[in-house]
Amino acid sequence: MSRTSLHETHDGEFKRKESEFRHFISREPGAEFPPEADRYHLYISYACPWASRCLAFLKLKGLDHAIGVTVTKPKWGETKPSVDDHHGWMFLEDGEDVPGAMKDSLNNAKSIRDLYEIASTGYTGKYTVPVLWDIKTMRIVNNESSEITKMFNDEFNDIAKHPEVDLFPEHLKASIDSVNSWTYNAINNGVYRCGFATKQKPYEEAFNQLFEALDRCEEILSKQRYIAGNELTEADIRLFMTLIRFDEVYVVHFKTNKKFIREYPNLFNYTKDLFQVPGIGATVNMYHIKHHYYGSHPSINPFGIVPVGQKIDYSAPHDRDRFSKESA
Numbered sequence: 134m135s136r137t138s139l140h141e142t143h144d145g146e147f148k149r150k151e152s153e154f155r156h157f158i159s160r161e162p163g164a165e166f167p168p169e170a171d172r173y174h175l176y177i178s179y180a181c182p183w184a185s186r187c188l189a190f191l192k193l194k195g196l197d198h199a200i201g202v203t204v205t206k207p208k209w210g211e212t213k214p215s216v217d218d219h220h221g222w223m224f225l226e227d228g229e230d231v232p233g234a235m236k237d238s239l240n241n242a243k244s245i246r247d248l249y250e251i252a253s254t255g256y257t258g259k260y261t262v263p264v265l266w267d268i269k270t271m272r273i274v275n276n277e278s279s280e281i282t283k284m285f286n287d288e289f290n291d292i293a294k295h296p297e298v299d300l301f302p303e304h305l306k307a308s309i310d311s312v313n314s315w316t317y318n319a320i321n322n323g324v325y326r327c328g329f330a331t332k333q334k335p336y337e338e339a340f341n342q343l344f345e346a347l348d349r350c351e352e353i354l355s356k357q358r359y360i361a362g363n364e365l366t367e368a369d370i371r372l373f374m375t376l377i378r379f380d381e382v383y384v385v386h387f388k389t390n391k392k393f394i395r396e397y398p399n400l401f402n403y404t405k406d407l408f409q410v411p412g413i414g415a416t417v418n419m420y421h422i423k424h425h426y427y428g429s430h431p432s433i434n435p436f437g438i439v440p441v442g443q444k445i446d447y448s449a450p451h452d453r454d455r456f457s458k459e460s461a
């Protein structure tokens with residue numbers, strides 16, 4: 134069983150395993166996990182694109198007051214040095230100071246691994262973020278970002294401060310599904326398929342698919358403000374989380390070096406546009422992002438040097454207002 138994503142490369146090719154905790158919070162009468170304020174807790178890393186999606190949904194829906202969030206330290210550490218050599222997400226400890234990282238004051242866990250072990254005896258899978266935790270039963274409700282975002286969007290509307298925000302609008306559903314069907318493999322997971330490949334051929338295949346898909350996005354975004362239409366949707370949040378990490382991390386660390394995102398006029402302006410949406414920009418902590426990737430994969434970056442980069446200003450003006458709502 135793979136204990137981290139770094140162990141999911143077989144025959145040179147990275148193949149991500151499915152998430153294992155797949156319960157649903159639901160408004161249906163009698164649901165095992167009903168939506169309630171102060172019952173659920175979200176564990177994330179600011180570095181992780183999948184976890185950051187969930188945080189963006191929590192913020193955009195106005196669920197900060199109802200669902201607590203705990204943020205891990207950026208760099209993986211030894212989770213159980215006396216037992217094995219697993220490295221993974223760690224919480225802040227007394228006496229440590231890493232801005233943005235937190236102690237786990239809810240469960241007093243030292244690591245995300247501890248949480249999986251509290252929730253499930255005999256679990257042998259990966260210890261990934263995001264984790265949506267049920268405080269009442271001390272269980273993991275779900276650890277799959279695409280389902281957590283759906284629950285935050287649909288099931289908490291009686292509690293959310295912005296129930297009107299719908300990032301899966303019915304009229305764009307087909308378009309969202311269609312975009313996600315190629316962006317996941319080629320872009321979101323595509324950068325990992327480049328970075329975690331250990332043979333030339335699978336790396337180059339992933340690389341070519343990635344840049345074909347980015348060209349396709351560039352073309353779509355030359356005609357409309359957002360990737361699934363002229364409204365902000367879940368498909369944008371997904372894409373953004375990869376784009377914002379691209380120039381600072383993936384180009385170097387994952388060898389996705391055909392082009393920077395800032396060389397694509399539409400993609401770059403689009404990234405700035407989304408960054409400037411408060412609930413989205415608030416999820417971006419570039420210190421955590423850079424220090425995680427460059428510091429946690431010694432097989433890729435043995436000395437853990439963090440490249441300085443260009444410190445791109447994503448809050449600079451963008452040109453996406455040129456698409457008026459009327460053209461939707």
Ligand SMILES: N[C@@H](CCC(=O)N[C@@H](CS)C(=O)NCC(=O)O)C(=O)O
Pocket residue numbers: 136137138139151152180181182183184220221259260261262263276277278279
């Ligand atoms: N399919 C999951 C993927 C989550 C995931 O792979 N998270 C990474 C961080 S970006 C992780 O926690 N990795 C820990 C490990 O590989 O041990 C989701 O979308 O929620």
